Amino acid sequence: MRVINTKDLIPIVKDLVKKACTDLDENLMNALKQSMAIEESDLGREVLETLIENADLARKKQVACCQDTGIAVIYLDIGQEVSWDGPSLTDMINEGVRQGYREGYLRNSVVGDPIIRENTKDNTPAVIHTKIVEGSEVKITVLPKGAGSENMGRASVLKPADGVEGIINYVIETVENAGGKACPPLIVGVGLGGTMEKSTLLAKEALKRPIGDRSPTPHIAELEKELLTKINDLGIGPIGIGGSVTALDVHIETFPCHIASLPIAVNLQCHANRHASKTI
Ligand code: SF4
Structure with missing residues (x-):
């Protein structure tokens, strides 16, 4: 078995949170650029151009590409040959989310109770999905989702x-x-x-x-x-x-x-x- 300390996930989740919110990936950027050639409306092309410019600026200045920085949805694909050591896995992931949203100056958009609706002030808890897969690796995906x-x-x-x-x-x-x-x-x-x-x-x-x-x-x-x-x-x-x-x-x-x-x-x-x- 490969043993991983849950604390190792804190800096990884932190960096992924910041990266996801500031660096839209090449796959999306290429799709937006290609769509400029398909869009028939002048105004539509102008909007697409603005979205591309906004994404470029966000990456260059390392700021959020949208004010709604979302609730953090986290996927863990965990190899069945992995065993965990250390504090609660859930707590360590949420600590990474907390640090990422704070260091990235990302908006805290989570309320603790869906009816009382007080902001948790650190964008936790994340919505965490785990899946057991073959092997001894762990894939972590952060997908911040806006409302x-x-x-x-x-x-x-x-x-x-x-x-x-x-x-x-x-x-x-x-x-x-x-x-x-x-x-x-x-x-x-x-x-x-x-x-x-x-x-x-x-x-x-x-x-x-x-x-x-x-x-x-x-x-x-x-x-x-x-x-x-x-x-x-x-x-x-x-x-x-x-x-x-x-x-x-x-x-x-x-x-x-x-x-x-x-x-x-x-x-x-x-x-x-x-x-x-x-x-x-
Ligand atoms: S849906 Fe929300 S997160 Fe997405 S671009 Fe619009 S405001 Fe931003």
Whole structure:
């Protein structure tokens, strides 16, 4: 077994939090630049140019690319040959989040109780997802999620008879309903199958896939392409001012499900598609 001290995660999470909020990755930057050639509206191209300029400035000056620095969603893919030493893993991750938001001058956007709504003042706790995988490594991914895009997501359980048409209608309705509120151009994450909670987890996981990567399952890849075309035909455009680039990509993750149900979830990601990973 490989033993890792949980305290080792503090500086890693801290750095990933700051990196995710200030350095939008090359994959997103390339997608935004490529979308300039597709966007038909002058105003839409102007908005895209401003988004690219904003991201460049954020990286150069090491400041947040958006004022909403999100709630920290953290994924840990833990190798089954890893054993942990030290204090609580959850506490150490939250300490990394605390230090990252403080050192990066990132806005504290978390309330401790969903009804009383007092700010926790350090952006903790993070939402932590763990997965046991093969091997002796640990992959840590930080995905800060802003409310503008998160608030416009939806989940439901369709009837199997609703089929592909029902899936398409559900995704399109979700994006149409979001309009400009989710800060397009979007990355649209879709979770299909499993159970109600599994599909919502899949929808968010879908946001981690690089823009331009298609599902390895041919009929799902076709559905991703069809949805992307239909979403861009809606004419919502960059930031909702009208145009031909409403989404940069659609990613669908699937899981087997019960014979009598078809769970579906849509998680929208805004143009501030923030995430950063490290494997130790
Ligand atoms: S939806 Fe995204 S870009 Fe819009 S305010 Fe929230 S974090 Fe910022």
